[in-house]
Amino acid sequence: MNDQPARGSDGMSRISLPTTEQHTTAGPYSPVLRVSAGDLVVLSGQGPLAGDGSVVGSDIREQTAATLENCKRLLAAAGADLSSVFRVNAYLADLDDWVGFNEEYERHFTPPRPARTAVGVDLLLGMKIELDLWAAP
Numbered sequence: 811m812n813d814q815p816a817r818g819s820d821g822m823s824r825i826s827l828p829t830t831e832q833h834t835t836a837g838p839y840s841p842v843l844r845v846s847a848g849d850l851v852v853l854s855g856q857g858p859l860a861g862d863g864s865v866v867g868s869d870i871r872e873q874t875a876a877t878l879e880n881c882k883r884l885l886a887a888a889g890a891d892l893s894s895v896f897r898v899n900a901y902l903a904d905l906d907d908w909v910g911f912n913e914e915y916e917r918h919f920t921p922p923r924p925a926r927t928a929v930g931v932d933l934l935l936g937m938k939i940e941l942d943l944w945a946a947p
Contacts, residue, residue, distance in 0.1 A: 824946045825896045827922035837908075838916035839926035845896045851888040851945040855901070856880045857937040865936050870907035873938045874914035881943055890947035892918055897944035900928040907938060 826844045858866045858876035866876035878892070885891055902911060908928070916923075924943070933940055 824894060825922060837912045837926070837928070838919060838923050839898070840922045840924065843896050843922060843925050845946050849889075849947055851885060851890045851894070851947060853881055853884050853941075853943040853945075855940045855942045856884065857933070857935070857940045859935075859937075863935075867938075870902075870904075870910040870938050871914045874911050875918075877939050877941055878915070878918045881941060885943070885945060888945075888947070890945040893920065894945040894947045895919070895924045895943050896946055898924045898926040899942045900926060901931045901933060901940040902928060903931065903933045903938045905930040911939065 824846055827840050828842055828844055830842060856877055857880070858873035859880065860866050865873070867873040882892060885895070900911070900915075902908065911928075931940075
């Protein structure tokens with residue numbers, strides 16, 4: 811695992827992965843992170859929605875990619891990016907989509923990956939995924 815901390819715009823370390831014993835995890839996330847934050851950016855639940863409100867993608871991989879693109883756009887508007895994200899809550903309409911979700915998610919986050927919780931829920935509009943994120947730019 812790459813233990814390189816994410817750095818803020820001032821070059822200071824913002825997110826680090828403490829050394830600890832941990833069981834093998836079930837996905838691409840960090841079990842514990844230390845965050846030194848001045849500013850925080852919080853994204854409310856984001857889904858795979860186009861500007862007109864239509865759902866983008868028909869499977870979990872497409873919808874995860876579209877959701878993360880929406881998150882990237884919003885993070886950028888607040889002066890952050892995915893490398894400054896330290897916490898993700900993932901809501902999946904079908905827990906059988908776990909593997910596809912993890913595979914797409916892992917493509918977008920580098921170590922130390924955000925701490926994460928994933929749960930199965932009913933989602934609106936035919937969405938298969940919704941994410942909310944916390945970042946320390």
